[in-house]
Amino acid sequence: MKKLLDDPANAVADSLEGFGLAHADLVEVHTDPFYVTRASGAVQGKVGLVSGGGSGHEPLHAGFVGDGMLDAAVPGAVFTSPTPDQIAPAIQASDGGKGVLAIVKNYTGDVLNFETAVELAEAEGVEVASVLVNDDVAVEDSLYTAGRRGVAGTVAVEKIAGAAAVRGDDLAGVTAIAERVVANVRSMGVALTACTVPHVGKPSFDLGDDEIEIGIGIHGEPGRHRVALSGASDITRSLLEPVADDLGLASGERVLLFVNGMGGTPLSELYVVYGRARRLLEERGVQVSRSLVGNYVTSLEMQGASVTVLRLDDELEALWDAPVRTPALHW
């Protein structure tokens, strides 16, 4: 295992320490228990947004804490759900008097621990709503999930719901917007290589030198099938078509196209996939009106990528465009 770490058991804590120092203008890292909030605390009169999940997917979620997106993020151990005693104080710290929306990726551990945390926060008088992100079309039910997994589409949920909160929507309104994003976003990914969890020290799964896994999960959970390595056009088609079909995209619609890197793939290759995916959408008569390309929901150093498509309307597009100022998204 080759990693820039000291004690692998402290990987998350050491990384969060650096993260907090590098972005002290935007975030504050709390250490007992671990959670991350906006440096300036909850915004009075604004619905708070909290997300979280296992570490190893950076910049998700802590990289999206700031103006116009999350108020708090709760990092678990690598690929391990955060605990209720981490999540509950993050929810409380995000309440500006209008309640808090918890954005939860659909993994059984995350769902259960957020449920418990929401009960704890409600017992302290915070009004809390939850939305479940399950955008991965690859498989129904998986290693850690009942139903579909939540993957890169989470970025769109957090960005757009964050903008709705800044706009002044109440808790029901922000929740409805988040649910509209969930209903209109789909993703699918591919792994070229496995990743290695620091405290485990060996790759999470084996892939042959000439083999890739189509439909991989962001923890290396099995996908749809293993196939021989082929070209970017073939691979992109095998990701984009299930996504577009599941969305039921029709000619004349417009979308956000988001090509996400898994951590170990060069940006140059992500742009190749983006170009191929865009061409396939255009062949369907679908207009790509917004784009995002980069490493946003990663699996440590895994080589691979995912393709996410979000069906847009005027309101979702305007909320996507609204200003955002976080460590990882900024416009």
Next chain:
Amino acid sequence: MKKLLDDPANAVADSLEGFGLAHADLVEVHTDPFYVTRASGAVQGKVGLVSGGGSGHEPLHAGFVGDGMLDAAVPGAVFTSPTPDQIAPAIQASDGGKGVLAIVKNYTGDVLNFETAVELAEAEGVEVASVLVNDDVAVEDSLYTAGRRGVAGTVAVEKIAGAAAVRGDDLAGVTAIAERVVANVRSMGVALTACTVPHVGKPSFDLGDDEIEIGIGIHGEPGRHRVALSGASDITRSLLEPVADDLGLASGERVLLFVNGMGGTPLSELYVVYGRARRLLEERGVQVSRSLVGNYVTSLEMQGASVTVLRLDDELEALWDAPVRTPALHW
């Protein structure tokens, strides 16, 4: 070789096609010959800024074309200098009547080809100045270089000179600011793994399973020494100390600390290195007043990182803070 590409011989062209489509609001990709300009063309009355070099270091340089940074970027083949007939039209397209500054990383091929291109552009009536970036303290002279190599410090030169041009400085003024950055910026990098040039198909060099190369170049050129893999604290010290010593940093000074990923290293590990480097600077009494952490000057999918330190003063800090709107840097 596992890459998300179609024909490896078209890797750069295919990537640029996707890049241009994804960022059509900011950039225009010209294909015969290949160069990238601002979508809106040269800014009249502003000094133009052009940079370029071999591909494989994305987002450098094309990712920094836009408002407040470069007016044009010229990508060569992977790890290969762009040709004068690519560079010259990029210089001409960037001239808004106040002349153009060419920012050149110190590699022999880049230096020669930019020199020829500058002569061609001058023959067309464009006033051109050049600045050479040579921030890598690892070695004097190298595989492709006489003198020190230009590496991640290039981002600081392009950002700060870009802000000076927006401020309205004339060509001599922008050049002087760029030279002040070069005089005050130093870098050093480490490789944990080698990278593979697409059209070559096998790793550029061999590193043992428990071996790292300290002082690596961004094309995998040899560094200072190979050592056994150690912890992030040890590795960071071996990068930061030569950088700080070479700069002659004294207690009470303030700096930009930039931890750059080589492409295949997770963001979480870069933050660990950042935290360690910051502690070492603080032990010297040096204040880190600005920070940048991420993959900005990469070596394809190489795992590794570099540490860059720029000595700041009020003016350089204000120019660093000035608004920037490019595909890869945005604030």
